[in-house]
């Protein structure tokens with residue numbers, strides 16, 4: 001058996017970060033708390049508990065990259081930072097493509113940085129439907145703490161690009177309500193690379209906020225280590241079993257972590273898989289169920305003027321006029337040329353001609369608050385998501401696309417490309433209305449999402465929920481779940497701040513109950 005040793009070569013990570021290059025044989029690690037996953041749910045717990053004096057180990061399947069590693073090579077960044085190169089699908093008709101981060105910092109490394117508190121009416125719903133003792137007031141100290149740690153602030157005005165100003169112009173013309181985004185950033189320069197690793201370090205992802213804080217307080221981070229399952233003594237969680245693969249040498253070593261408290265923070269797709277691989281089930285029957293997705297769809301609006309949408313922050317405004325009708329928001333999001341071209345239905349010369357106008361494009365999308373749920377099944381140890389979009393959510397989406405087109409025409413767009421193979425170019429809002437007056441086969445919808453939630457739902461009743469209201473799995477001792485999987489229902493807004501806030505609250509509970517949990 002060999003033990004982990006410090007990284008010594010130039011370019012290595014800071015003290016406390018270990019990668020596949022540092023693990024040269026089967027390894028056993030002891031600690032107070034082991035946290036599996038280092039994203040929005042795992043990293044705040046790591047920092048809070050390390051700061052409180054616990055010996056914390058974070059185990060992350062993805063690699064450890066630093067700000068200096070983030071380049072303008074989009075396809076390389078997608079391969080390195082996205083799970084399965086970003087091509088993961090929830091099976092259904094239509095299928096929904098979803099994306100997750102796989103790196104130290106989790107999906108926060110590739111997210112847009114929008115940071116919103118959970119809306120009061122959602123918390124109200126969680127109180128009534130799941131029996132959680134939460135409201136805006138009781139969560140305020142936790143929200144505030146998270147906002148301080150990740151620097152939630154309005155964008156600097158000069159970081160806002162034309163595509164977002166056009167979206168705002170459209171909303172103003174229609175007289176619709178919009179909000180300026182709050183983001184976790186410090187003087188972001190608007191390079192619009194948030195989804196591929198922020199090259200300036202302005203975005204305060206977990207990689208540059210919570211993880212360094214955890215390391216400062218003595219936590220250890222093991223990157224490139226995939227946890228296969230948890231270990232138990234009776235009903236008590238005692239640690240995890242994983243493995244590191246050195247991709248260069250092809251050698252694989254076992255990594256065993258023994259701990260007093262085990263935290264699963266692998267995200268809403270992978271946490272239920274880890275629990276199932278570990279032989280756990282929930283008497284509620286809801287483990288892996290209740291998958292919420294916030295389905296998204298996008299259009300491309302073509303303007304005569306130069307938009308230069310690659311300049312400016314990832315998203316600056318959200319139009320929230322139709323929240324009560326299930327449309328969480330409309331937003332403008334720049335996509336790099338390669339990603340835009342891939343998503344267009346055009347082929348050959350037609351594709352070339354459209355892409356020639358990349359400079360004039362605004363990619364605008366909408367998010368639907370889903371009214372149904374899917375599930376995650378475990379097939380040969382791997383998770384597979386299934387999600388059948390509800391008919392009424394399709395109707396909502398259809399209404400949303402008409403409204404969004406109308407707004408972009410009001411902003412001055414000359415043409416709109418809808419994401420359907422059989423759609424020609426829309427030259428007016430009436431064209432869009434006419435297009436949607438005929439039924440559209442479900443299989444034609446091209447949907448995607450980056451918000452997966454709810455597969456280990458919290459609740460006060462163990463017969464209807466997987467964890468208690470602090471995230472401890474019912475009927476298992478010392479197993480805490482801290483990620484998007486604990487949401488009782490979709491949260492409507494971008495979920496990162498809610499996840500971090502619940503994680504901070506769970507950390508507080510652990511600290512308050514340390515006498516019992518660490519006996």
Ligand SMILES: Cc1cc2nc3c(=O)[nH]c(=O)nc-3n(C[C@H](O)[C@H](O)[C@H](O)COP(=O)(O)OP(=O)(O)OC[C@H]3O[C@@H](n4cnc5c(N)ncnc54)[C@H](O)[C@@H]3O)c2cc1C
Pocket residue numbers: 036037038039040041042059060061062099100101102103104105106107108110111112113114115116195225226227228265266267268270271274450451452482483484485493494495496497499
């Ligand atoms: C492109 C994109 C843009 C987004 N934009 C926003 C935004 O602007 N605002 C917002 O609020 N939200 C946004 N989100 C969503 C938000 O980032 C996620 O909801 C959030 O990060 C999820 O937190 P999590 O802890 O559940 O999972 P993650 O942050 O995904 O972390 C899970 C981690 O666990 C690791 N892991 C999984 N299985 C194992 C295993 N077996 N062993 C070891 N490690 C494992 C994964 O590699 C990953 O690093 C975006 C997401 C994406 C992908």
Ligand code: SF4
Pocket residue numbers: 113185188189190191192193194195197198199200201202203312313314
């Ligand atoms: S727009 Fe650029 S600088 Fe700003 S947070 Fe995103 S990647 Fe970083």
